[in-house]
Amino acid sequence: MIVIDENPAFFDLVGNVRAMRKLKPDPVPQELLQKILDAGVKAASGMNTQPWSFLVIREADGKQWFADHYRAAMETRFHINADVDPGGDSEGARQLRAIQYQMKHMQEFPLLLVICGLRDWPFKVPEAERVGLAPPNYGAIYPCVQNILLACRALGLGAALTTMHQVFEDELMDRFNIPEEWGVVVTMPIGYPMGKFGPVRRRPAERVTYYDNWGETGAGAKQ
Numbered sequence: 001m002i003v004i005d006e007n008p009a010f011f012d013l014v015g016n017v018r019a020m021r022k023l024k025p026d027p028v029p030q031e032l033l034q035k036i037l038d039a040g041v042k043a044a045s046g047m048n049t050q051p052w053s054f055l056v057i058r059e060a061d062g063k064q065w066f067a068d069h070y071r072a073a074m075e076t077r078f079h080i081n082a083d084v085d086p087g088g089d090s091e092g093a094r095q096l097r098a099i100q101y102q103m104k105h106m107q108e109f110p111l112l113l114v115i116c117g118l119r120d121w122p123f124k125v126p127e128a129e130r131v132g133l134a135p136p137n138y139g140a141i142y143p144c145v146q147n148i149l150l151a152c153r154a155l156g157l158g159a160a161l162t163t164m165h166q167v168f169e170d171e172l173m174d175r176f177n178i179p180e181e182w183g184v185v186v187t188m189p190i191g192y193p194m195g196k197f198g199p200v201r202r203r204p205a206e207r208v209t210y211y212d213n214w215g216e217t218g219a220g221a222k223q
């Protein structure tokens with residue numbers, strides 16, 4: 001019997017949806033995965049086109065293929081060696097250790113959710129300049145991605161949004177038979193977290209908000 005808290009307090013939840021990179025190998029029940037995907041497809045999209053599709057990778061050889069390519073991409077593109085401890089206990093060192101754990105154990109996580117978006121030229125690209133494949137419509141997919149992250153958190157599951165697949169996207173599309181009209185927007189391991197969700201650390205909204213003209217701070221009167 002799976003117990004689901006249907007009413008987590010929204011502002012608590014949104015305040016601790018962290019990238020959870022250290023996951024247990026325990027399986028995610030299909031019932032919970034379905035709830036997560038159902039939350040994803042509730043998102044808004046331009047003209048309600050709903051240009052998303054999901055590929056859930058659960059089989060060992062598929063996960064291993066992805067893990068090998070992900071690790072290689074992290075090593076070559078970001079020069080992160082999964083076996084060299086950064087030392088210290090700073091926030092950066094702890095984040096790097098979690099990334100290293102993810103690099104080494106990706107194949108053990110119960111599932112990898114590949115979130116795809118239909119390719120669609122951004123309005124600002126003139127028709128004459130539309131050559132080759134359009135990028136996936138990232139803007140239309142991210143509300144769905146955020147719904148999925150929130151749903152995972154609400155159900156006590158950890159998830160990490162990753163985009164490193166861009167380094168090997170063509171091979172990824174070939175390996176899993178993803179049709180050309182789709183692009184991969186996010187790859188997201190999901191599973192039960194090893195650590196705590198904890199509060200996110202962000203700059204306060206007041207520091208990144210201006211009123212009426214760029215540079216003018218203060219929510220003062222006027223309304």
Ligand SMILES: Cc1cc2nc3c(=O)[nH]c(=O)nc-3n(C[C@H](O)[C@H](O)[C@H](O)COP(=O)(O)O)c2cc1C
Pocket residue numbers: 017018019020021099160161162163164200201
């Ligand atoms: C567009 C985008 C791309 C990201 N790409 C990656 C990624 O490739 N690998 C990864 O481990 N985390 C990735 N993240 C997660 C962020 O690094 C993480 O959420 C951020 O550093 C804040 O940390 P926190 O979620 O633990 O508070 C990405 C997040 C976003 C929104």
